[in-house]
Amino acid sequence: MKILVPVKQAALVEDDFELRDDGRDVDPDFVDLQLNEWDDYSLEAALQLKEANDGIEVVAVTVGDDDTEDALRTCLAKGADRAIRIWDDVIADADPLVIARVLAAVAQREAPDLVLAGTQSSDLGFSATGVAMAAFMGWPHAAVVVALDYAPGAATAIVERELEGGLRERLEVDCPAVLTIQLGINTPRYASLRGIKQARSIPIEELSPDELGLEDQDIGEQARGSRVREMYLPDKGQAEMIEGTPAEQAARIAAIVKEVMGG
Amino acid sequence: MAQGILVIAEQRRGVMSPVTQELIGAARAVKADIGGSLSVAIIAGDPKALADSVKLDGVDEVLLLPVEANEFQPDLHVAAALQAVEERDPALVLMSHSVDGWGYGAALAVRAAAGFATDVFAIQVDDGEVVAVRGAYGERAHAKIEFPGRERVVLALRPSAFTAAEGATDCSVTTLAVPDTAVRSRHLEFIDPPSEGGVDIPAAEFILSIGRGVGEEENVEEFAELADQVGAVLGCSRPIADAGWLPKARQVGYSGKTASSCRLYLALGISGSVQHLAGMKHIENIIAVNSDANAGIFNVARYGVVGDMFEVGQELRQHFD
Ligand SMILES: Cc1cc2nc3c(=O)[nH]c(=O)nc-3n(C[C@H](O)[C@H](O)[C@H](O)COP(=O)(O)OP(=O)(O)OC[C@H]3O[C@@H](n4cnc5c(N)ncnc54)[C@H](O)[C@@H]3O)c2cc1C
Ligand SMILES: Nc1ncnc2c1ncn2[C@@H]1O[C@H](COP(=O)(O)O)[C@@H](O)[C@H]1O
Numbered sequence: 001m002k003i004l005v006p007v008k009q010a011a012l013v014e015d016d017f018e019l020r021d022d023g024r025d026v027d028p029d030f031v032d033l034q035l036n037e038w039d040d041y042s043l044e045a046a047l048q049l050k051e052a053n054d055g056i057e058v059v060a061v062t063v064g065d066d067d068t069e070d071a072l073r074t075c076l077a078k079g080a081d082r083a084i085r086i087w088d089d090v091i092a093d094a095d096p097l098v099i100a101r102v103l104a105a106v107a108q109r110e111a112p113d114l115v116l117a118g119t120q121s122s123d124l125g126f127s128a129t130g131v132a133m134a135a136f137m138g139w140p141h142a143a144v145v146v147a148l149d150y151a152p153g154a155a156t157a158i159v160e161r162e163l164e165g166g167l168r169e170r171l172e173v174d175c176p177a178v179l180t181i182q183l184g185i186n187t188p189r190y191a192s193l194r195g196i197k198q199a200r201s202i203p204i205e206e207l208s209p210d211e212l213g214l215e216d217q218d219i220g221e222q223a224r225g226s227r228v229r230e231m232y233l234p235d236k237g238q239a240e241m242i243e244g245t246p247a248e249q250a251a252r253i254a255a256i257v258k259e260v261m262g263g
Numbered sequence: 264m265a266q267g268i269l270v271i272a273e274q275r276r277g278v279m280s281p282v283t284q285e286l287i288g289a290a291r292a293v294k295a296d297i298g299g300s301l302s303v304a305i306i307a308g309d310p311k312a313l314a315d316s317v318k319l320d321g322v323d324e325v326l327l328l329p330v331e332a333n334e335f336q337p338d339l340h341v342a343a344a345l346q347a348v349e350e351r352d353p354a355l356v357l358m359s360h361s362v363d364g365w366g367y368g369a370a371l372a373v374r375a376a377a378g379f380a381t382d383v384f385a386i387q388v389d390d391g392e393v394v395a396v397r398g399a400y401g402e403r404a405h406a407k408i409e410f411p412g413r414e415r416v417v418l419a420l421r422p423s424a425f426t427a428a429e430g431a432t433d434c435s436v437t438t439l440a441v442p443d444t445a446v447r448s449r450h451l452e453f454i455d456p457p458s459e460g461g462v463d464i465p466a467a468e469f470i471l472s473i474g475r476g477v478g479e480e481e482n483v484e485e486f487a488e489l490a491d492q493v494g495a496v497l498g499c500s501r502p503i504a505d506a507g508w509l510p511k512a513r514q515v516g517y518s519g520k521t522a523s524s525c526r527l528y529l530a531l532g533i534s535g536s537v538q539h540l541a542g543m544k545h546i547e548n549i550i551a552v553n554s555d556a557n558a559g560i561f562n563v564a565r566y567g568v569v570g571d572m573f574e575v576g577q578e579l580r581q582h583f584d
Contacts, residue, residue: 132369140447166456184505237562250578
C-alpha cells in the first residue's frame with residue numbers, strides 16, 4: 001500500500017525584510033526555506049505506519065520550483081521511499097486551490113491508500129490545501145488530526161480531531177481519505193547522517209503539470225480562487241519599547257509588575 | 264447575477280458558537296456595499312432549536328438545513344451549504360476560520376467554484392468587488408486578496424476579529440431540504456481535555472509564559488523558578504506543551520486555555536502567532552520580550568523589550584526575593 005505526503009518548502013522571512021518590486025509578496029532575497037513544520041509531523045505519521053506494517057511505500061510530493069528540492073531531500077533522508085516534484089512557471093504565485101488541483105492530479109496518478117497533508121503551512125497559513133485536494137478527488141477528509149489509528153487496507157480509520165480549547169472529537173473516516181495532520185500528533189525524528197547520505201543518491205521524479213494531464217484551465221490564472229493584490233507591513237502596535245541594557249529593561253519590567261499587581 | 268450574503272452559522276453540542284455572531288456582524292457591515300439580503304444558514308440535526316440565536320440586527324432570513332448528524336460532518340455540511348448557495352445565489356459567503364471551518368471551507372469553495380480566502384480579518388468592498396485582508400508570514404505582513412473573475416466568494420473569517428452583531432430582529436425562517444448525501448465519516452464522541460492538575464490559566468491574574476525561544480527542555484526550570492519568584496503562574500505556547508516540556512494545562516491559545524482573568528502577561532520568546540494571541544491578546548498589560556524586533560507579539564503588547572529572554576530573566580530575578 002501507499003501513503004502520499006504532500007509537503008511544502010515554507011518561507012521563513014528574515015527579521016528585517018523588504019517586499020518584492022511588484023509589492024505582492026516578500027522579496028525572496030529575505031527568505032530562508034524550510035520544510036513546513038506541520039509536514040514534519042505528517043511525514044512522521046506516515047513513517048510510523050510504514051515501520052509498524054509490512055509493504056507500505058511513503059511518497060513525498062511537493063509543488064515547487066528548484067529551490068524546493070531540499071524539502072524532498074529531507075523527507076527522503078528521514079525515510080520516505082520516493083519523492084516527486086511538480087513545477088511549471090504558471091504555478092508561481094498560485095493559490096491553495098491550484099496547488100490542491102495539482103496535488104489531486106498526482107494522487108490520481110499514484111493511487112495512494114491514504115494522503116497525509118499538514119493542517120497548515122507556517123508561512124501563509126491557509127489551512128486549505130489538504131481539504132481542497134480531497135474535494136478535487138472526491139475523497140472523504142478530516143482536518144486537524146491529532147491521533148490516527150489505521151491498519152493498512154482497512155475500510156476505515158479512527159482519528160481524533162483537536163477542536164477549540166483542547167476538546168477532542170473521535171471519529172471514524174472511510175478510507176481512502178485525506179487527513180490533515182496537526183502538531184503534537186507524534187515526535188518527528190531527525191534525519192540520520194546515513195539517511196542524509198543515502199537520500200543524495202535517490203533520484204527525485206520531476207513532472208510538469210502537462211505530464212499529469214493538467215491544462216491551463218486547471219492551473220492558470222482563471223483557476224485561482226484568489227490573487228494577492230498587495231502586501232504591506234502592518235501598522236506597528238502601540239507598544240512602548242523599553243530600551244537600555246538588560247539590567248535597565250528588567251528594572252522597568254519589575255516596576256510595571258509591582259505597579260499592576262501591587263506589592 | 265449573484266447577490267446578497269450568506270452566513271453559515273457554527274454550532275457544537277447544540278449551542279451556537281460565539282463566532283456566529285461575529286460572522287453576522289461582519290456581514291452587516293458590508294451588506295449595503297454588497298447589495299441584496301443577508302441570510303443565515305443553520306446546519307444541524309435540529310436547526311430550528313437554534314434559530315432564535317441568530318435573529319440579530321441586519322439578518323433578513325434564517326435558513327434551516329436539517330441534516331442527519333447532530334455534530335459537524337463535512338459531507339453533510341458541504342451538501343447543505345451548497346444547497347443554500349444554489350437557492351439564494353449569494354455574492355458573498357461568510358464562514359468561520361475555526362477547526363470545523365477548516366474541515367469543510369476549502370471543499371465548499373471547490374464545489375461552488377467560488378473565490379476563496381481563509382483567516383480573513385477585514386473585508387473591504389471596492390467598486391462592488393470584495394477584497395479580503397489576511398496575514399502572512401506570522402503576521403509580519405498583511406495581504407489584500409482579490410478574486411478576479413469570480414462571481415461568488417467564500418471567506419473564512421478569523422474568530423474574534425469582527426464585532427459581534429447584537430440586537431434582536433424579527434425575520435423570516437425558511438426550511439430547505441438537503442439532498443441525500445453519502446456520509447463518509449461519523450462522529451463517535453467528544454473527549455474533554457484532561458484535568459488541570461491544579462493549574463488554572465483562566466483564573467490566573469499574572470501569567471509568565473514561555474515560548475520556543477526557551478530553546479531546550481533543561482532551560483524550562485529556570486523560568487519556572489522565575490515565575491514563582493515574581494508571583495506569576497507559568498504558561499507556555501503550544502510547541503512547549505507539544506514537546507512535553509510543560510503540561511498541556513499550561514498552554515495558552517486557541518487549542519489551549521484563554522487567560523480570562525489575567526491582568527498582566529509576560530511573554531518570553533513567543534512570536535505572537537494568531538493561535539497564541541487568541542488566548543491572550545485581550546489582556547490590558549502585555550509585556551513581550553523577544554530577540555526579533557519585528558515579532559508579531561509586539562503588535563499586541565503594551566510594553567516591548569527587544570532582547571534575550573535569558574539575560575532579561577536573570578536580571579529580573581534581582582528585583583524579587
Ligand atoms: C489549530 C491550531 C491550534 C493552535 N493552537 C495553539 C495554541 O493554543 N497556543 C499556541 O501557542 N500555539 C498554537 N498553535 C501553534 C501556533 O501556530 C504556533 O506554531 C505557536 O504559537 C508558535 O509558538 P512560539 O511563539 O513559542 O514559537 P515560534 O513561533 O518559533 O517563536 C519563537 C520566538 O522566540 C524568539 N526567540 C528565540 N530566541 C529567543 C531568546 N533567546 N530571547 C527572546 N526571544 C527569543 C524568536 O524571535 C521567535 O519570535 C496552533 C496551531 C494550529 C494550527
Ligand atoms: N506547494 C505545495 N506542495 C505540496 N504540498 C503543499 C503545498 N502547499 C501546501 N501543501 C500541503 O498543504 C498543507 C497545508 O498548507 P496550507 O493549506 O497552505 O496551509 C501543507 O502542510 C502541505 O501538506
